[in-house]
Amino acid sequence: MYLRTLYTMATTGKIGVFDSGYGGLTVLRSIVDRxxxxxYLYLGDNARAPYGNRSFDAVYQYTLEAVxxxxxxxxxxxxxxxxxxxxxxxxxIQQMHLPLRKDHKRVLGVIxxxxxxxxxxxxxxxxxxxxxxxxxxxxxYPMEIAKFFPDLVVSQEACPMWVYLVEHNHLEGEGxxxxxxxxxxxILEKDPMIDTLLLAxxxxxxxxxxxxxxxxxxxxxxxxxxxxxxxxxxxxFRHQEIATLLxxxxxxxxxxxxxxxxxxxxxxxxxxxxxxxxxxxxx
Ligand code: DGL
Numbered sequence: 001m002y003l004r005t006l007y008t009m010a011t012t013g014k015i016g017v018f019d020s021g022y023g024g025l026t027v028l029r030s031i032v033d034r035x036x037x038x039x040y041l042y043l044g045d046n047a048r049a050p051y052g053n054r055s056f057d058a059v060y061q062y063t064l065e066a067v068x069x070x071x072x073x074x075x076x077x078x079x080x081x082x083x084x085x086x087x088x089x090x091x092x093i094q095q096m097h098l099p100l101r102k103d104h105k106r107v108l109g110v111i112x113x114x115x116x117x118x119x120x121x122x123x124x125x126x127x128x129x130x131x132x133x134x135x136x137x138x139x140x141y142p143m144e145i146a147k148f149f150p151d152l153v154v155s156q157e158a159c160p161m162w163v164y165l166v167e168h169n170h171l172e173g174e175g176x177x178x179x180x181x182x183x184x185x186x187i188l189e190k191d192p193m194i195d196t197l198l199l200a201x202x203x204x205x206x207x208x209x210x211x212x213x214x215x216x217x218x219x220x221x222x223x224x225x226x227x228x229x230x231x232x233x234x235x236x237f238r239h240q241e242i243a244t245l246l247x248x249x250x251x252x253x254x255x256x257x258x259x260x261x262x263x264x265x266x267x268x269x270x271x272x273x274x275x276x277x278x279x280x281x282x283x
Contacts, residue, residue: 013247014039016070016078018063021049021167023203024081025271027110030225031079032252035233039251041075044267045282046258050163051084052132052201059134063089064097065282071105073255076245078107079232083131083200083224086111087138106242110202111140113231114224118198119149121220126153126193130183131200133158141200155194157187159204166203169266176210184214196220206270255280 017028021044028042043066045051051059063085070078080086086109093107118127129141136158145154161179170176188194197219199205205223215221236243254277256263267275 011039011247011249011251012074012076013245014041014073014075014251014253015246016040016067016073016075017042017081018066018070018078018085019044019080019082019202020051020062020084021046021163021203022206022266022270023163023166023201025267026205026223027079027081027202027225027228029271030229031232034226034229035236036250037248039247039249039253041070041073041253041255043070043280044254044256044258044263044277046167046256046263048257049167050132051082052134052160052163054084054134056088056134059084059088060092064093067093067097067107069280069282076105077242078105079228080107080109081202081228083110083140083202084134085109087135087140104241104245106239108232108235110224110228111144111200113228114198114200115141115144116148116231117227118145118196118222119152121222122152122196124193124195125149125151126191126195127155128187128191128194128197129154129156129200130159130162130187130197130204131156132163133160135200141198153191153193155187155191157183157190159183159201162207163201163203166206169269171206172210176207177213180207180210181214184211188216188219194219196222198222199224254278257282 067078090109136156142154165176254275256277260277260279263277264275
């Protein structure tokens, strides 16, 4: 119980950043670099990661629990730094859950800001989307991209092993080479005219070095961190009623549903700054 409520002692007004595991740290890194003055609380549901192959209901339930926990710890705004959660849970949380609350708390995802921008990267107008099985199956990317860039040709490839590689820190070596090469070859076979490849899973930028080994130099590799950070800044500028609720002491707090010492070691590596987390139980 002590651990569960530890963060409530911290000030209110934080920005919560959520992912199934370590991947959201790639987004948090970009957000913190762009907006260093705010206070952040990162939550990785490492104990239940990966989410990619889980059912719609499971991802919704887990994401809702995470959002509720972040709200209970003083977050006014939560960014789902997870495509799978954004694809399977965000809309329902925004439409069914938030209206029941009597406050201004908000939840944002990563798919909308990305799809609003992706058309600006491609010259051939052929784009490849690399994501989890859940994200690909949801068809969220082709549907959203069609709203903003109806002339783009979009191909998708599910890369179920990539999240495992990241969660277990196998970013390079034979295993990573094998699976990354396989998925890159497949998407380029589906559409050889692709000149822009979107990493539509926040874990995947950690595999960038290996991905580039198998990607023709003319294909641009797009990660979401910088895009999401830029759109968040714009969102806060347009929504002063939210921005004024946020505290600005430059604090970063971390929580994981799995072992904190393992999380600290991995997260420090991935985030680039020293990470000290707390183990938390969400339900
Ligand atoms: N990093 C997440 C995403 O962007 C989740 C990956 C997973 O848990 O399978 O989709």
